[in-house]
Amino acid sequence: MLKIENLHVNVDGKEIIRGLDLEVPKGEVHAIMGPNGAGKSTLSYTLAGRDGYEVTDGKVTFQGRDLLDRKPEERAADGLFLGFQYPVEIPGVATLTFLKTAVNAVRRQRGLEEFDAMQFMKLVRGKAKDLNISDEMLKRPVNVGFSGGEKKRNEILQMVVLDPAFCLLDETDSGLDIDAMKVVADGVNALRGPERGMLIITHYQRLLDHIVPDRVHILAEGRIIESGDKDLALELEKKGYASFGTDRAA
Amino acid sequence: MNTSADTLLQTFPADADAERVAARDRFRLLGLPTPKQEAWKFTNLRPLEQFIAAAGKPANDAAPDIPAPLIDDSRRILIIDGRVDGDISVADPAGLSIEQGSHLMPEMGGKRAVRDLAIAMSEDGLRITVAADATVGQALELVFVGTGHRAGGHHFTLELSLAANADLTVVERHCGTQAYAATIASAIRLGDGARLRHVKVQDESQEAFHLADSAVEIGRDGTYERFILSVGARLARDEVHTSLNGQGSSVRLLGAYAGRGQQHLDHTTHIDHAVPNTTSHEVYKGVLDDRSRGVFQGGIKVMKDAQKTAGHQLNKALLLSPRAEIDSKPALEIYADDVVCSHGATAGEIDEDALFYLRARGIDAVTAKNLMVQAFLDEIFDGIADETLRDRLKDRVHAALQPGDNQDA
DSSP: OEEEEEEEEEETTEEEEEEEEEEEOTTOEEEEEOOTTSSHHHHHHHHHTOTTEEEEEEEEEETTEEOTTSOHHHHHHHTEEEEOSSOOOEEEEEHHHHHHHHHHHHHHHTTOOOOOHHHHHHHHHHHHHHTTOOHHHHHSEETTTOOHHHHHHHHHHHHHHHOOSEEEEESTTTTOOHHHHHHHHHHHHHHOOTTOEEEEEESSSTHHHHSOOSEEEEEETTEEEEEESTHHHHHHHHHOGGGGTOSSOO | OOHHHHHHTTTOOTTOOHHHHHHHHHHHHHOSOOTTSGGGTTOOOHHHHHHHHHOOSOOOOOOOOOOOOSSTTOEEEEEETTEEOSOOOEEOTTSEEEEESOOOOTTSSOOOHHHHHHHHHOSEEEEEEEOTTOBOOSOEEEEEEEOSOSTTOEEEEEEEEEOTTOEEEEEEEEEESSSOEEEEEEEEEEOTTOEEEEEEEEEOOTTOEEEEEEEEEEOTTOEEEEEEEEOOOSEEEEEEEEEEOSTTOEEEEEEEEEEOTTOEEEEEEEEEEOSSSOEEEEEEEEEEOTTOEEEEEEEEEEOTTOTTEEEEEEEEEEEOSTTOEEEEEEEEEEOOSSEEEEEEEEEEOOOHHHHHHHHTTTOOHHHHHHHHHHHHHHHHHTTOOOHHHHHHHHHHHHHHTSTTOOTTO
């Protein structure tokens, strides 16, 4: 479903991703673990299409189609969702307005009929409740004044209503206490299915206790240096990144 | 000596009273302001001088384009090219009285060039008064329409006088087609406990010049709430001088402006806290695109005796183009020691992080940008209590920000 071949990415003229290969078939959940500076966020921003991430070599295909020549909004419509490590505050734009604009923008690009206010509210209300998101929170400007946990729950809400084919979650566990992590993990697990792929990017193993991956990859210095099943994460937690041949310890 | 001043004064009436003559003489002596004067250092009137020098070109004779009301059921007065249209006089039991052709309260407003020009050359004016304790339920909508029929320009004087505990809502709207120069001098006096809500919409023709000078005096416990939306004119300056003369008085000045093309939009305000326990609150927000330029000058003066003054002032500008410009000059002059005053000015660009975030959710770049620009401005509209009016003004500013907006069409 998502296939990355020999990817090289420069940021500000410096090579951060250095020949990364990775394939996530549909129906599978993969995890990428890596120390600080390994290139985790660079990978997620590159996949989502952010300006300033210059692909110098390699290829990324998503559902059989070249991903890298697509605009960010087209990638979202294609079904790629990036859950941000640091969700952005947008003063003045109510969360509901934002969600509705996004859902209908994506539906329009997918050739589906836009939701009217009633249909949209019905969709959001149910999903928001599962994630402990109150009506009051939905009225507030996007992420403004939200706690760390609220921001991450808001990311998951966006993911759920946008109904993506592939979920890319960048350090979704950062800034979460254990209860919030449980809520977020439940939200993610509910989306697991035979047609959907997921890539969970994380520094720590603990999120993977709640979202159990099919495969685990270790990212260091811009490439995958080791792959294995879920036990690899536990082994990594025990031994530390240093034992896997990376000199940048966590 | 000053040719543009002489041209502007060409049709000065022979039978003018002493006040007009004095205004004319001052104006003739000093002429139009230049950037050499501190108060005008960011606004150069040379394009206006050039327009005046070239005036005399054939006037068009299209019928004036009268816009739909901004407030439903308002009492409307049309002023076309500086002349009141039709018979508008009222003196109703509600305490509202409107007279035509009057001059300003002569003792008010100081001697500034725009004021002098408008007073010297106005062919018409309005004096609106509200009697003590009268609440005028029906909003008053003054619609100024410029047609470009009259080469050179048109000038007007407006007097608003609210006696003790009177209450009024006024919408002052300026629009038009073609090229013209419009000046307006206003004098606003609020008696003790009086309350005036004043919404000004500067939506002049994109070829027009708009120069306005208002003097405001507020008595004990009086409240003046002003909102200006500024989207029109090639060059506009809206200058407001407010004196908080009575204890417990307050003023709120809100402004939203949106410039495109080569528009120049200047908002200059002065607030004098003359006595103790007065409050001022001032927030202007602007969005500037293309090569447009915004100017914000905000003076707050707190006199020696004006203890317990609260003054707050903020100008925020969003620059959408690298060639857009904002000049912001807050100036606080404080002679009392027990006051709470703040001022701030920010100029920023679209937040790239937020833009990417919206795009990553499937919203295209243009829509995402619009959403953020509207959000930036919308906050200021919360200051308008009337929901219908608020929505209409929001729609207007959103339209003004779209490429290809042309009010003349």
